[in-house]
Amino acid sequence: MERVLQYDGSFDGLLTTIFTIYQHKIKSPIIQAPAQQQSSIFGTAHEVITEPEKAHRVLKRMNELSTPQDMREFYKAFLSEVIGIENTLFQYCQQTFEAGKAPSGDYGNSIILKISQAAKMVGREKHRMEAFIRFHLIEDDLYYANCEPDFNVLPLIASHFKNRYADQKWVIYDLKRDFGISYDLHEVVEVTINFKDPRSQRGIVNTGGLKESRFRESENNYRDLWNQYFKSTNIESRKNMKLHLQHVPRRYWKYLSEKVA
Amino acid sequence: MNYERIKEKLEILADAAKYDVSCSSRGSKRQNKNKGLGDSSGMGICHSYTEDGRCVSLLKILLTNVCIFDCAYCVTRKSNDIKRAGFTVQEVVDLTINFYRRNYIEGLFLSSGIFTSPDATMERLIRVAKKLRLEENFNGYIHLKSIPGASDELMQEAGLYADRLSVNIEIPTKEGLKLLAPDKDHKDFIQPMKAVKNAIDLYKSEKEIIKSTPIYAPAGQSTQMIVGATGESDRDIMYSANFFYNKFQMKRVYYSGYIPVADDSRLPAIGTEVPMMRENRLYQTDWLLRFYGFDVREILNEHHQNLDMDIDPKLSWALRNLDQFPIDINRAEKRMLARIPGVGMKSVGKILSARRYRKLGWDHLKAIGISMNRSKYFITCSSREFESRDLTPIQIKSQILLSGSSKYSKNFTNQLSLF
Numbered sequence: 001m002e003r004v005l006q007y008d009g010s011f012d013g014l015l016t017t018i019f020t021i022y023q024h025k026i027k028s029p030i031i032q033a034p035a036q037q038q039s040s041i042f043g044t045a046h047e048v049i050t051e052p053e054k055a056h057r058v059l060k061r062m063n064e065l066s067t068p069q070d071m072r073e074f075y076k077a078f079l080s081e082v083i084g085i086e087n088t089l090f091q092y093c094q095q096t097f098e099a100g101k102a103p104s105g106d107y108g109n110s111i112i113l114k115i116s117q118a119a120k121m122v123g124r125e126k127h128r129m130e131a132f133i134r135f136h137l138i139e140d141d142l143y144y145a146n147c148e149p150d151f152n153v154l155p156l157i158a159s160h161f162k163n164r165y166a167d168q169k170w171v172i173y174d175l176k177r178d179f180g181i182s183y184d185l186h187e188v189v190e191v192t193i194n195f196k197d198p199r200s201q202r203g204i205v206n207t208g209g210l211k212e213s214r215f216r217e218s219e220n221n222y223r224d225l226w227n228q229y230f231k232s233t234n235i236e237s238r239k240n241m242k243l244h245l246q247h248v249p250r251r252y253w254k255y256l257s258e259k260v261a
Numbered sequence: 262m263n264y265e266r267i268k269e270k271l272e273i274l275a276d277a278a279k280y281d282v283s284c285s286s287r288g289s290k291r292q293n294k295n296k297g298l299g300d301s302s303g304m305g306i307c308h309s310y311t312e313d314g315r316c317v318s319l320l321k322i323l324l325t326n327v328c329i330f331d332c333a334y335c336v337t338r339k340s341n342d343i344k345r346a347g348f349t350v351q352e353v354v355d356l357t358i359n360f361y362r363r364n365y366i367e368g369l370f371l372s373s374g375i376f377t378s379p380d381a382t383m384e385r386l387i388r389v390a391k392k393l394r395l396e397e398n399f400n401g402y403i404h405l406k407s408i409p410g411a412s413d414e415l416m417q418e419a420g421l422y423a424d425r426l427s428v429n430i431e432i433p434t435k436e437g438l439k440l441l442a443p444d445k446d447h448k449d450f451i452q453p454m455k456a457v458k459n460a461i462d463l464y465k466s467e468k469e470i471i472k473s474t475p476i477y478a479p480a481g482q483s484t485q486m487i488v489g490a491t492g493e494s495d496r497d498i499m500y501s502a503n504f505f506y507n508k509f510q511m512k513r514v515y516y517s518g519y520i521p522v523a524d525d526s527r528l529p530a531i532g533t534e535v536p537m538m539r540e541n542r543l544y545q546t547d548w549l550l551r552f553y554g555f556d557v558r559e560i561l562n563e564h565h566q567n568l569d570m571d572i573d574p575k576l577s578w579a580l581r582n583l584d585q586f587p588i589d590i591n592r593a594e595k596r597m598l599a600r601i602p603g604v605g606m607k608s609v610g611k612i613l614s615a616r617r618y619r620k621l622g623w624d625h626l627k628a629i630g631i632s633m634n635r636s637k638y639f640i641t642c643s644s645r646e647f648e649s650r651d652l653t654p655i656q657i658k659s660q661i662l663l664s665g666s667s668k669y670s671k672n673f674t675n676q677l678s679l680f
Contacts, residue, residue, distance in 0.1 A: 166297065226365050238535055
């Protein structure tokens with residue numbers, strides 16, 4: 001009989017679930033994240049309570065059997081939030097435990113291929129966020145940026161921004177998942193902001209004239225200079241919008257300073 | 262800061278710098294230090310793309326577009342009646358820092374018209390880089406343009422603050438250069454390249470002995486050639502590129518399809534289409550030399566002086582060398598896998614890794630992401646069928662062209678399009 005296991009959507013939660021499956025020798029488990037939870041007509045739902053200690057035991061064993069590269073892919077695939085990815089990740093663990101070694105690079109194996117493809121999508125968006133994050137100086141010394149990535153990539157980009165902007169305070173906020181990362185010149189921590197505005201009007205969007213925005217004058221000036229640069233560096237006789245859109249998909253435009261309408 | 266004036270300068274001096282196609286910002290080793298600003302030890306990042314589809318990773322500007330030279334192909338040439346402007350050192354520093362802090366750019370690409378002498382110009386470029394590094398503690402990427410004719414001493418100094426140095430050879434042949442840039446001498450381009458190469462070698466060998474030796478131009482040097490302004494063949498261009506790769510250990514050679522900017526009887530008329538397809542094929546060839554282990558003479562030679570426009574250079578080479586195929590996916594060495602049309606280096610890595618576990622068939626290859634459309638005529642694997650049985654090169658080519666939907670195919674059809 002199939003057993004539906006519901007977890008809280010965290011990485012530790014997933015690992016605890018995997019521990020639970022082994023502990024109770026559950027035969028055909030289906031793992032569900034909170035967002036996709038619905039009662040299955042086949043099985044009974046069981047809620048898994050996250051226990052860091054159990055999670056760490058699974059993680060430790062996986063680390064022993066895998067290369068760091070394998071584990072990075074595993075974590076990235078998890079962040080894809082693709083429906084059903086938890087079950088693929090569980091099968092991956094199963095294969096690893098059975099063989100006593102992670103099947104690194106076995107691209108002829110559909111589980112590996114799925115994980116590597118999910119990881120690739122996440123990796124691409126991680127890179128895009130490193131590129132498309134636009135900071136705005138909103139207080140004397142605080143730079144703020146918001147985004148709405150398709151995948152949950154903030155955990156992956158924290159160290160990049162920490163290394164790069166070691167001497168400025170910054171916040172990067174994921175409006176879709178309603179949490180952000182914040183750097184105070186010492187370390188990066190997770191934060192949530194209590195916005196006054198309703199959900200769809202939060203954050204900094206690039207619509208409307210620059211002058212009407214809430215920024216101080218110098219901030220508007222730099223945004224304006226950047227826009228000027230973006231225009232001047234274009235070569236009209238080589239215009240190729242298809243290529244442009246391929247690189248800068250429209251869904252990212254509303255937060256890109258150079259795309260102010 | 263007089264913001265309106267800066268904006269006007271930016272309009273003029275970014276516009277004038279845009280014909281330099283170099284955009285790389287990777288390959289440096291400059292880590293963030295002392296909690297300063299910036300880090301250029303990882304991959305370069307394209308922060309945006311222009312509407313023509315080119316990467317925007319660096320603030321690419323001229324210090325000034327005032328120039329005492331009169332090179333026919335250059336928009337900044339002295340005889341061109343255009344608005345002139347110049348940034349101060351401090352203005353460039355402020356723009357770079359403020360753009361960088363907002364995550365607009367990876368760093369600065371600074372070039373200049375030659376306003377008095379090559380040395381005076383070079384000296385001013387160095388001052389910008391020096392100020393960024395020493396006063397602003399900036400660890401972002403800096404690419405300085407070497408000014409043709411600048412002294413060896415200044416080139417020595419430039420490399421201590423820049424990540425990359427480059428001087429554009431512009432015209433691939435000496436004769437072409439004489440025709441279009443009568444004020445410039447071929448050796449004025451070569452000399453700074455030589456100085457930089459020697460300095461790189463020197464600092465590298467010193468660093469092996471003394472750890473505290475400063476890094477010198479860690480991302481190396483590059484150059485650029487204009488394509489299609491003079492009548493050179495693809496062979497001329499790529500042999501020249503190959504010379505720079507080997508002789509000066511260039512990190513990159515860029516190819517820039519000539520964009521008519523002047524009415525000059527020596528040049529293609531204004532309005533002539535930019536040779537984008539040709540440019541694309543040259544980059545593909547460049548890739549084959551740098552990453553796929555091809556020798557330039559295999560691709561271009563006396564019998565084959567120009568690249569095919571309708572198919573990519575690897576496919577073209579394969580069709581001329583059918584005797585080397587089919588290649589067995591499950592046995593061939595890396596070097597040969599890399600020669601299969603439609604198989605990129607990433608796929609080569611995946612094949613090598615996946616075949617340690619099992620023999621691969623068509624389905625595996627498809628799932629891995631190989632372009633079967635082109636590759637299937639050139640490989641055998643553990644599936645039984647083999648597609649190229651007795652096909653001639655012409656037959657293979659036409660089948661590939663029929664099945665493919667190249668974005669350029671409209672340029673090659675014989676069909677009249679009336680509507």
